[in-house]
Amino acid sequence: MRPQDILIPVPAGLCCKPGGFHIDPVRPVERAVITHGHSDHARPGHGAVLATQETLDMMRLRYGDNFAGSTQAIAYGETIKLGDVMVSCHPAGHVLGSAQMAVTCKNICIVASGDYKDAHDPTCTPFEVVPCDVFITEATFGLPVFRHGDAADEVKKLLASVALFPERAHLVGAYSLGKAQRVIKLIRQAGYDAPIYLHGAMEKITHYYQSRGIDLGELRPVKGVRKADLAGTITLAPPSATSDVWTRRFPDPVTAFASGWMRVRARARQRGVELPLVISDHADWDGLCATISTTGAGEIWVTHGQEDALVHWCQSQGLTARPLALVGYGDEEEEETLPPGKSADA
Amino acid sequence: MNRFAELLDRLAYEPGRNNKLRLITGYFREVPDPDRGYALAALTGALSFKHAKAGLIRDLIASRTDPVLFELSYDYVGDLSETVALMWPKSPDIAHNNPPPPTLTEVITTLRTLGKSELPAQLTRWLDELDETGRWALLKLVTGAMRIGVSARLAKTAAAALGDKDPHDVELIWPGLAPPYGELFAWLEGRAEKPVNRDPAPFRPVMLAHAIEESDFANLDASDFVAEWKWDGIRVQAVSGKGDDGKIVTRLYSRTGEDITGSFPDLTPSLRLSGAIDGELLVLREGRVQSFNVLQQRLNRKSVTPKLMKEYPIHLRAYDLLSDGETDLRELTFEQRRAKLEMFIAELNDERIDLSDQIPFATWDALTAARADPAGAGAGEDADAVEGVMLKRRDSAYLPGRPKGQWWKWKRDPHIIDAVLMYAQRGHGKRSSYYSDYTFGVWTAGDSGEQLVPVGKAYFGFTDEELLQIDRFVRRNTTEKFGPVRHVTHEPDKGLVLEVAFEGLARSPRHKSGVAMRFPRISRLRWDKPPREADRLETLERMLKAETTIAPPKPATP
Numbered sequence: 001m002r003p004q005d006i007l008i009p010v011p012a013g014l015c016c017k018p019g020g021f022h023i024d025p026v027r028p029v030e031r032a033v034i035t036h037g038h039s040d041h042a043r044p045g046h047g048a049v050l051a052t053q054e055t056l057d058m059m060r061l062r063y064g065d066n067f068a069g070s071t072q073a074i075a076y077g078e079t080i081k082l083g084d085v086m087v088s089c090h091p092a093g094h095v096l097g098s099a100q101m102a103v104t105c106k107n108i109c110i111v112a113s114g115d116y117k118d119a120h121d122p123t124c125t126p127f128e129v130v131p132c133d134v135f136i137t138e139a140t141f142g143l144p145v146f147r148h149g150d151a152a153d154e155v156k157k158l159l160a161s162v163a164l165f166p167e168r169a170h171l172v173g174a175y176s177l178g179k180a181q182r183v184i185k186l187i188r189q190a191g192y193d194a195p196i197y198l199h200g201a202m203e204k205i206t207h208y209y210q211s212r213g214i215d216l217g218e219l220r221p222v223k224g225v226r227k228a229d230l231a232g233t234i235t236l237a238p239p240s241a242t243s244d245v246w247t248r249r250f251p252d253p254v255t256a257f258a259s260g261w262m263r264v265r266a267r268a269r270q271r272g273v274e275l276p277l278v279i280s281d282h283a284d285w286d287g288l289c290a291t292i293s294t295t296g297a298g299e300i301w302v303t304h305g306q307e308d309a310l311v312h313w314c315q316s317q318g319l320t321a322r323p324l325a326l327v328g329y330g331d332e333e334e335e336e337t338l339p340p341g342k343s344a345d346a
Numbered sequence: 347m348n349r350f351a352e353l354l355d356r357l358a359y360e361p362g363r364n365n366k367l368r369l370i371t372g373y374f375r376e377v378p379d380p381d382r383g384y385a386l387a388a389l390t391g392a393l394s395f396k397h398a399k400a401g402l403i404r405d406l407i408a409s410r411t412d413p414v415l416f417e418l419s420y421d422y423v424g425d426l427s428e429t430v431a432l433m434w435p436k437s438p439d440i441a442h443n444n445p446p447p448p449t450l451t452e453v454i455t456t457l458r459t460l461g462k463s464e465l466p467a468q469l470t471r472w473l474d475e476l477d478e479t480g481r482w483a484l485l486k487l488v489t490g491a492m493r494i495g496v497s498a499r500l501a502k503t504a505a506a507a508l509g510d511k512d513p514h515d516v517e518l519i520w521p522g523l524a525p526p527y528g529e530l531f532a533w534l535e536g537r538a539e540k541p542v543n544r545d546p547a548p549f550r551p552v553m554l555a556h557a558i559e560e561s562d563f564a565n566l567d568a569s570d571f572v573a574e575w576k577w578d579g580i581r582v583q584a585v586s587g588k589g590d591d592g593k594i595v596t597r598l599y600s601r602t603g604e605d606i607t608g609s610f611p612d613l614t615p616s617l618r619l620s621g622a623i624d625g626e627l628l629v630l631r632e633g634r635v636q637s638f639n640v641l642q643q644r645l646n647r648k649s650v651t652p653k654l655m656k657e658y659p660i661h662l663r664a665y666d667l668l669s670d671g672e673t674d675l676r677e678l679t680f681e682q683r684r685a686k687l688e689m690f691i692a693e694l695n696d697e698r699i700d701l702s703d704q705i706p707f708a709t710w711d712a713l714t715a716a717r718a719d720p721a722g723a724g725a726g727e728d729a730d731a732v733e734g735v736m737l738k739r740r741d742s743a744y745l746p747g748r749p750k751g752q753w754w755k756w757k758r759d760p761h762i763i764d765a766v767l768m769y770a771q772r773g774h775g776k777r778s779s780y781y782s783d784y785t786f787g788v789w790t791a792g793d794s795g796e797q798l799v800p801v802g803k804a805y806f807g808f809t810d811e812e813l814l815q816i817d818r819f820v821r822r823n824t825t826e827k828f829g830p831v832r833h834v835t836h837e838p839d840k841g842l843v844l845e846v847a848f849e850g851l852a853r854s855p856r857h858k859s860g861v862a863m864r865f866p867r868i869s870r871l872r873w874d875k876p877p878r879e880a881d882r883l884e885t886l887e888r889m890l891k892a893e894t895t896i897a898p899p900k901p902a903t904p
């Protein structure tokens with residue numbers, strides 16, 4: 001049996017024929033195994049869904065109670081038999097509840113890591129290396145120009161700017177699932193204890209994080225707060241809202257954006273960002289390379305992002321590597337838009 | 347160096363002019379001499395050392411990284427210095443004996459005296475010692491590519507603000523100063539007298555015009571304005587003055603104050619009288635103004651040969667007079683200056699220098715008609731080199747920059763067509779990670795039915811938001827990749843229609859379509875329009891015919 005007999009890319013996503021399921025399918029399928037709650041990986045309309053409890057909860061929050069025919073939760077460290085394969089679940093360190101799925105069949109183990117990062121994140125379980133034969137890795141930041149540094153230093157930059165411009169509001173664009181909560185937690189860990197304001201689109205998921213025991217301090221909805229009262233404050237908002245008329249409610253706002261893309265000046269400037277914060281929920285170049293090495297895998301399949309560079313690097317290390325032609329996965333930060341008809345005030 | 351790099355980094359992200367000024371002035375206040383002086387020199391482009399070639403930077407990074415990874419990274423980031431700064435690997439031995447990072451003064455004075463052969467090793471040492479931002483600034487500095495959205499004017503204004511001085515005064519003494527500007531800062535901080543400008547032919551900051559909109563006319567009275575043709579040449583300032591030895595010194599400046607005298611030795615003898623003329627550089631053959639393409643043959647030449655000067659005879663068309671002898675005229679009204687200019691040009695009596703004609707008009711309607719038909723309104727056979735009309739308030743003083751409501755430029759109407767996006771390429775500078783260069787085509791009957799033929803390329807005209815939309819469209823609808831170029835779906839029912847505005851058309855055997863557009867830009871995205879409804883080549887042919895009622899520019903002789 002070859003690895004591609006166990007997992008193979010098809011238009012619906014990564015298909016496991018002997019197990020009878022797809023991983024992170026982009027089209028409705030009978031049985032889906034889902035790595036994490038981001039909308040490009042977790043889509044509604046599948047027959048049966050296997051995922052961590054947190055991922056299932058997030059899907060329910062976003063899509064409503066009928067997001068799937070049936071659901072089954074799997075915990076980190078747990079192994080479940082599906083068809084002819086065994087599926088085990090391991091922390092991916094990407095966002096709360098994010099998992100790598102290890103698929104084992106006849107002595108061959110393939111790890112589908114979904115999105116992952118090996119950097120410290122106080123809002124989710126740390127990434128765990130799973131030894132395997134084939135490692136499927138993302139490549140969102142798969143170029144050596146992406147070195148993300150310490151996220152705590154970036155938050156210091158934000159707080160220094162808040163101190164420097166007490167008359168202005170600071171608006172931090174951050175993806176609402178994961179990034180926003182991590183940034184808030186980092187702000188708290190840096191000793192800032194004033195209330196932090198939230199754009200309406202962030203409230204539900206942030207409260208969910210709090211309900212899972214993650215202490216984020218005092219959070220307030222920004223809606224209805226007087227403009228003058230927002231001077232000197234920090235507000236978290238989805239990236240799309242920070243370039244919107246919605247920002248007019250803030251006094252002379254400083255626009256920050258927390259994203260791994262902020263490492264590249266052209267990206268930051270193009271978005272009109274004044275305070276780029278290099279904070280990423282994806283592994284950076286060094287993280288990708290180190291992880292690939294430590295899995296011990298002899299074969300690497302590279303998906304969404306800068307596949308070329310990472311495949312080249314793997315080959316230069318004597319590993320078998322190929323890009324996996326999967327479509328439908330984007331960078332969530334670039335793709336985020338508000339649902340049609342909903343104003344950013346929501 | 348890291349402090350200077352931090353300033354550059356913040357400036358690069360700061361959009362507001364006032365905030366930029368605050369940042370630069372703050373830097374001057376905080377940083378001592380001579381570092382701040384060298385920073386001012388760097389910001390005003392006044393540094394002179396041999397710049398490192400891009401090839402050297404490439405060699406340095408090649409010695410430290412995998413070439414394939416470098417090329418992929420460079421393609422992604424789009425900027426050589428930034429790519430190298432970001433991917434430069436930390437030297438393994440640097441952690442042990444952390445030398446302090448170099449100061450800006452150290453970098454600049456070293457660069458001035460460093461032999462060419464020592465440069466690579468020195469740069470490597472600095473790259474190892476500096477942080478990511480420091481490396482970026484260092485590389486921008488040594489390659490002479492420090493474009494960070496700060497003009498020389500802005501930097502001088504920030505310096506003036508340090509001592510609450512008029513930026514204009516700094517401009518006036520500037521030509522007599524040299525880095526690191528110790529005497530300038532001493533004066534600004536009230537520790538010394540104002541330095542004297544000993545340059546007999548200094549540059550005066552140029553006055554610029556706003557683009558006029560249809561709606562502006564309602565608030566403007568035609569009788570307050572004088573109109574002139576806007577010529578498609580190069581705006582220059584021609585200055586002559588008596589030096590200490592009594593000899594006339596002559597200089598030609600670009601509108602940004604760059605000294606371009608050396609490129610036009612055939613013009614300088616004509617500038618015999620002491621004064622400062624604001625005018626347009628043109629090429630005239632047998633009294634006729636040639637197109638900008640012809641004039642271009644005179645630009646950026648390493649050597650100006652007699653043959654070049656003979657084939658492309660240079661000419662100055664005078665718009666304004668800023669000083670007459672030693673007398674500064676800039677406080678006078680435009681009408682008063684014009685009277686002096688007419689006398690000045692008459693006294694010069696030189697065939698290489700003439701007056702810019704005024705367009706007679708009594709109403710905006712009359713001027714509209716003149717603008718639509720420059721040939722019939724006085725420009726005659728030179729109409730093809732007319733870019734539009736300039737409007738100047740009769741009572742306008744000559745003010746540096748773009749003062750409100752004084753001067754207006756009114757360009758000729760652009761042509762518009764709907765074309766289909768065919769190929770996209772990554773842009774440069776701040777657009778380097780986006781597909782922002784677009785090749786578009788129109789329909790024509792081909793051997794196998796209807797097909798699109800490329801008719802032009804555009805890089806701008808769209809908003810940032812539209813750029814993101816097109817970029818996303820390109821990434822999702824790529825059919826093939828060739829290096830940095832992506833082929834984008836362009837079928838009758840699938841593809842993106844771009845409304846393209848352009849200034850003019852010319853026949854071009856170099857283009858498959860046979861036509862070339864002047865100054866094309868994207869004016870609108872037509873998401874609503876299926877590609878099959880885009881324009882046809884015949885439409886362009888018709889426009890071209892209409893164009894050629896005006897004589898086409900002569901092709902430049904090779």
Ligand SMILES: [Zn+2]
Pocket residue numbers: 036038041094115332
């Ligand atoms: Zn994700």
